[in-house]
Structure formats: structure tokens, C-alpha cells
Amino acid sequence: MTTSPASSAATLASARALVAEPLSGPAFLLRGFALLGRRGIRGFMLIPLLGNVVLFGLAAAAAFYGLDAAFDRWLPEAVGWLRWILYPITAIVLLVIAFFSATIVGNLLLAPFNGLLADRVERALTGSSPSQDAGERWTATMRRALKDELRKLGYVLPRVAGVFLLGLVPFVGVLAVPLGLLLGAWLLALEFAGNPLGNWGYAFRDQRAYLRARPGRFFGFGFAAMGCALVPVLNFALIPAGIAGMTAMCLELRRADAAALPAPVAPPAPPDAA
Template sequence: MLIFFRAFKEGFSFTYPAARLICRRDMVKWAIVPICVSTIILVGGLLMVGFFLYAQLEQYLSIWPSYLRNIIWWFLICTLSSTLSFLLFSVSNLLAAPFNSQLSAAIECKLGNQNRNSNSDAGAFKNITDSIISIGSEIKKLGCFLKLGLPLLICSLIPGLNLFAPIAWLLFGSWMLSLEYIDYPLSNNGREFPAAKNYAAQERGLTLGLGFSLTILTLLPIANILAMPIGVAAGTLFYDQKIRKELITPHATNDR
């Protein structure tokens, strides 16, 4: 257990240097598109859904006693906004996948590594191909999220089991975000999404620590706009320090 928490703490620590890296002048040009996508999707989505839900909640809560109304109101707002932010964040990642892949490649170059996206003189056909690969990988992640998330959602609606739902969703969200962002450097180096899942299964403490730190970012207003490029940077730093050496040894993580 002590080893797990040490690994968790180490995984959690990648977010701060990632945020500093994204703020560097030579990295901003790669991060600007993901930031714009996050801003449009998160702000636009929250405003549109918020206006719709406000009227529905007002009508629903009008039948409750006033002393309970405020408590239920704030509870529902916090719960729905957190859930909606996570869903919109998934949409942002899908739309920004090609740009996130390029950002990860640029960070690897900054760290002195080479990958298939490192060549800035690559032709248009290769750029289109890489974009299709990035979006395809993102769809696989979304499929994994739905495959595991839907049963969890059903359990969250069952009385008794739903008492454990917040912890279960926190762990699930952290695990999915770690997969989301360590997949970019893995994909840039010729590894498919199953490689990220295999590594996450082997190093649960590290990956949950990384994902938990990013989950906190996605739930913080304003900070969640920067969560996507910071996540890409954190995942790439994580890959560089924890995974890259394993891929060139006989015991490297295999795609299954």
C-alpha cells in the first residue's frame, strides 16, 4: 500500500512541470488551438445546457420546501456541472486530437526525442494520415469510456450502490484521463491504444496519480480550459520519464 501511494504521489507530480512547460513561448503556438477548442466547447456547451436546465430545475424545485430547495439546488448544480464538464471535455479531446498529437510531438522534440511526427517538413498527405490516426485513436478511447462508463452509470442509479458512485466515478475518470494523455506520445511512437491500457493496468499507482491531478483541473472553472494542453504535456513528460525506456527493452509494453 505504501508503494502504491508513493507511485500515486509521483504520478500526481507531473502536472505542475507540464503547466510550466506549456507556458513557454516556444510551446504556446502548439497549445493555442487546443486551448481555443476547449474554450469554445466548454463555455458554449455549459451556457447552452445551463439555460435549458435552469428552467427545468426551477420548475422541479418549486414543489420542495424552501429550506431544502437551496441545498438541493446547489447539490444538483455542482453534480451536473461536474458531469457535463467531463463529457464536454471528452468532445474537446476528440475535436482537438490532431493538434494534441502535434503538441505531444513538439514536446518530445523539446525533450530531445524523435518520433514519426517530429519532421516539420512532412507532406500534406502524411499530415492528413496522422490526423485520421489521431481521431481514430480518440474514437477507440471514447468506445472504451462508453463500454465501462455505461454500466457504472446504471449502478449509480441503483439505491444503495449509488452511495459509492462518487468514489467510483472519480477513480474511473482519473483512469480514463491517464489513458487519454499517455496515448498521444505512445501513438506518435507507433504504439496503439491497447499499449496505454496495458501500461495503466501494470502501473496503477502512477497512472491514477497522473489522472487524478488532471481530473482536479477539469473540475476547476477557468483552469479546465487549460486542462487539455496541460494533460498532453503531462502525459508526454510521463511517457518520457516512465515509459520510453521500457519500449526499447525486451520487457517493453506489448500491444494486445
């Protein structure tokens, strides 16, 4: 059975798309970092940036304070030398958890300001935004963001709790690690995508459907964001950079979807009157 050149080209194009989609996510996150210095965007990134720094600082302080308290209470003085061995390892694990949690919480708490940043990034990239009136944009973004975040809490908390409880089950608990990584990447992508998609009027249910239609691209973005959350200093700018990069990616997807639509067919000309 022979394969036609056209079908071979289509198969090759599909394979390239499967490889390119996950890789495009990290590329857009890097683009988001570059966009933060662009005129018209810098002023709108300050509140998400400062909020992220405060949350990271609080998370790190809580991790170290809790670690010291746990060692003081549970580690006997007779084996105090173990503290010097266990402390660095445990501290790194707790910092990873704290930094990742701070990114999720930052997206939730700073949602109204994040939506305004996404609006400004769209304006800088396209010359227009979902709402041209500044007052209308501010009040509408605040209402929409607060409503969406309440829905997201109802979506996030049961899933995080489920993975955590799964990790406590003997033997089966090993599945919590890969599931936790997948869930973390999905939640980060969903949080960042909620800003431009929410500005476009997508309800939270529609946002999830939008991401599910393009899983490779959005999971790639989420995993890249998880990696950046572990890099000192760089993680401080993760929230504004993630919003800017995700907005740019959603704009490109919207353009691609519009280009894929079939051209409208002109109606037939009316017959000439006899």
C-alpha cells in the same frame, strides 16, 4: 529468522516506489503547465486551449439552462423558496459533471491537434520527434488520431453507461460513486497518454496494456487531472497541460525502461588460427 540488509533495503525501496508512483503523476501534471510557456510549444497549444474554453463554456451554459428549465417545470410555485436553497447545490454538482465531461469530449474531438502538441513537446524535451517531416507528421497524426478515437468511443461509452446504470440501482448504487471516480481518473489518463503513445505507434490495445503495467503513476495523474478540472480558470488549460505533462512522463518511463535493460553481452572472440 533474520533479514539481510540487502533484502531490507530492497523492501524499503519497493515501499518508497509504491508511495512515489502515485505522487509522481500530479508532479508531471504541474510540469505540463510549466511547459506550456516554453518556446516551440506555445503555438501548438492554442487550438487545444481555445477548444477547451469553448467546450467548457458550452457545458456550463447547458448545465445552467437545464437547471433553470428543470426548476421551472418540476418545482411548484408554492415552494418557490426552495429554489434559492437547491439552486447553488445542484448548480455546483452539474458544473462538476459538465466540466469533467467537457474534458473527456475535448480530448476526443481535439485528438489530431493534441497529437501534434505531444509531438512538439517531445521535440522540445528530446530534440527529436517520431516523425521529422512536418507534412508526414500532420497527415499521419490526423489518420491515427481519428482511428484511435473511434476505438476509444467503443471503449468509453459502455463503461460510462454501466456506472451510470449502476447508480440507479437501490442500495447497490452507492458503489457507483467510487467506481465513477476510478473510471474517470483512468479515462483521463488513458486519453492524455494516447497522444504520445499513439505518436510512437502504440495501438489502442497496447496503450491500455502500457497503463495497466504502471497503475499507480497513471491513476495519480488522472486524479490530479480530475481535481484541476474543478478549478476555475485553471481548467481551461487542462487539456494542453495534461498532454504536455503526460508526454514528459511517458518519456521518462521510456528512458527508465531502456536503462533497466541488461547490457548486451559481447560475443566471444574467435579462437586464434593455428
